[in-house]
Amino acid sequence: MISDDDVAAVERQLGRRPRSIHEVGHRCPCGNPDVVTTEPRLDDGTPFPTTFYLTCPRAASRIGTLEASGLMKEMQDRLGTDPELAVSYAAAHDAYLAARTAIGEVPEIDGVSAGGMPDRVKCLHVLAGQSLAQGRGVNPLGDEVLDRLGDWWASGPCLTPDEQ
Numbered sequence: 566m567i568s569d570d571d572v573a574a575v576e577r578q579l580g581r582r583p584r585s586i587h588e589v590g591h592r593c594p595c596g597n598p599d600v601v602t603t604e605p606r607l608d609d610g611t612p613f614p615t616t617f618y619l620t621c622p623r624a625a626s627r628i629g630t631l632e633a634s635g636l637m638k639e640m641q642d643r644l645g646t647d648p649e650l651a652v653s654y655a656a657a658h659d660a661y662l663a664a665r666t667a668i669g670e671v672p673e674i675d676g677v678s679a680g681g682m683p684d685r686v687k688c689l690h691v692l693a694g695q696s697l698a699q700g701r702g703v704n705p706l707g708d709e710v711l712d713r714l715g716d717w718w719a720s721g722p723c724l725t726p727d728e729q
């Protein structure tokens with residue numbers, strides 16, 4: 566369940582009407598949602614693998630900057646050389662799927678998480694969204710992304726991107 570106020574905040578953050586929200590996945594220190602947990606099947610029937618959808622425009626833009634810096638390739642390389650990291654990342658994939666299954670089973674995306682998991686790094690927004698929604702200690706690479714973002718809420722409620 567999500568309140569009308571939260572839906573309105575997410576609509577401003579995304580610039581469009583949000584789809585098939587299951588609940589607020591995480592709330593920013595500013596008070597607004599920054600992750601919405603999304604139904605694994607949208608209202609129109611489409612399977613939707615990104616269960617933890619990052620809505621905060623400020624966090625999203627900072628993560629975009631990290632992606633452009635080459636961080637994904639660096640993380641991908643580390644997965645190949647650090648077995649402990651690889652095991653933790655695979656466990657994050659399992660935790661992602663378990664959270665989705667608790668909402669509903671969708672056969673088309675059975676075993677498919679998001680963000681490249683369990684062995685690729687394809688979207689840091691997805692990994693950060695999981696770390697916010699499921700908490701620290703679940704996805705090591707998502708935690709690293711959060712560590713690099715700083716206090717994106719410091720300039721007030723996150724409804725629009727940072728002023729340039």
Ligand SMILES: [Zn+2]
Nearest residue numbers: 593595718723
């Ligand atoms: Zn915020």
